Amino acid sequence: MDTPQNTALTRALTELPGPLPARGVIHIAIRHTDRFTVVGNDLAQHSGLSTTAVGFAVRIQSLPQGTEVGVKALAARFPEGEKLIAAALRELEAHGYLQRARTRLPNGRIVTRTVFCNQPAALLRPRVAAAPPQQASAAPQVTEPVPASVPAPARAPGPGPALAQAPARGPAPAPAPKPEHNAPEAPAPQASAPAAPIPEASTPQDHAPFAPFAPLVPPPTAPKPPRPPLPQPQELTPELERISTALLSDLHHHSPEFTLSEEHVHKLVPGVAAWLERDTHPDTIRHALTTNAPEPVKYPYQFVKHRLTALLPPPPHRTTVTPFQTCDGCERAFRAPTPGHCRDCRTGHAHEVQQAAA
Numbered sequence: 001m002d003t004p005q006n007t008a009l010t011r012a013l014t015e016l017p018g019p020l021p022a023r024g025v026i027h028i029a030i031r032h033t034d035r036f037t038v039v040g041n042d043l044a045q046h047s048g049l050s051t052t053a054v055g056f057a058v059r060i061q062s063l064p065q066g067t068e069v070g071v072k073a074l075a076a077r078f079p080e081g082e083k084l085i086a087a088a089l090r091e092l093e094a095h096g097y098l099q100r101a102r103t104r105l106p107n108g109r110i111v112t113r114t115v116f117c118n119q120p121a122a123l124l125r126p127r128v129a130a131a132p133p134q135q136a137s138a139a140p141q142v143t144e145p146v147p148a149s150v151p152a153p154a155r156a157p158g159p160g161p162a163l164a165q166a167p168a169r170g171p172a173p174a175p176a177p178k179p180e181h182n183a184p185e186a187p188a189p190q191a192s193a194p195a196a197p198i199p200e201a202s203t204p205q206d207h208a209p210f211a212p213f214a215p216l217v218p219p220p221t222a223p224k225p226p227r228p229p230l231p232q233p234q235e236l237t238p239e240l241e242r243i244s245t246a247l248l249s250d251l252h253h254h255s256p257e258f259t260l261s262e263e264h265v266h267k268l269v270p271g272v273a274a275w276l277e278r279d280t281h282p283d284t285i286r287h288a289l290t291t292n293a294p295e296p297v298k299y300p301y302q303f304v305k306h307r308l309t310a311l312l313p314p315p316p317h318r319t320t321v322t323p324f325q326t327c328d329g330c331e332r333a334f335r336a337p338t339p340g341h342c343r344d345c346r347t348g349h350a351h352e353v354q355q356a357a358a
Contacts, residue, residue: 230267236273244270245265251289268304272285
């Protein structure tokens with residue numbers, strides 16, 4: 001059987017105006033009216049990018065805003081493998097078409113944001129400020145750039161596949177309104193050369209390159225604050241040392257994970273003595289050291305030291321009680337810091353002294 005021929009393509013080729021080249025590619029440009037993407041020649045003919053990278057750049061450019069364009073997302077959408085896709089994305093990133101940066105969301109989650117620019121070289125060109133409008137002395141006249149004459153694209157009578165994408169023509173400019181005789185003079189707009197297309201709803205900040213991701217957590221080499229020291233008693237008496245040593249040595253009977261060496265017991269004795277000095281019962285200390293411990297306790301000495309320091313109870317509030325004294329005159333009991341006479345005896349003695357003086 002012969003190879004099937006595309007008769008619609010052949011018929012469209014015969015309708016092209018002008019002489020056709022003897023060799024090389026011949027374009028049949030059919031204007032797109034919907035679902036098309038404009039691709040610049042700086043990307044399509046980029047000499048430093050592979051065909052795979054250019055193809056994925058076109059595919060990414062055709063996707064709507066917010067579409068996931070990671071390696072796994074593209075691999076699930078297109079038939080290429082993850083390794084080929086990752087290599088293509090690295091090429092686009094090296095030439096400035098693609099930028100991936102880590103950013104932190106308001107809820108604290110860190111995500112990777114991908115930014116694609118269809119013309120990265122335009123970001124490096126200086127921007128020219130718009131000239132101020134000038135006042136017109138007569139009726140305003142609008143000067144528009146005259147587009148170059150472009151031959152009309154040929155259309156096939158029947159539906160046929162498009163071999164190349166033609167740039168979409170913009171809508172025809174609306175005619176300028178005719179000025180009225182009594183209307184105030186309006187400034188004449190200046191004629192400007194056609195500029196590079198800029199995406200809609202864009203601002204100058206949208207075209208600036210994104211700053212590199214700055215981590216918000218301190219680096220692992222940052223100096224750590226010193227740990228608080230182990231509490232010390234006011235006076236380490238032999239009785240406090242004996243009770244503290246017995247309590248620490250007996251911890252492994254209540255929990256085998258709290259097995260301490262003799263050296264560690266000797267270092268932790270002052271901390272337990274500080275708790276005992278604050279009228280803390282030994283059972284209360286044992287409960288505070290072993291309750292709600294992680295499983296397993298990898299470093300029992302560090303864990304017990306931390307709890308002795310962080311959970312140290314406040315010193316007891318002691319009230320001063322005035323002792324009882326026996327009155328030297330009437331032998332009644334009364335409260336006073338030092339021995340002497342009660343209030344009645346002091347009052348009567350003072351009255352007798354006043355009468356004797358009178």
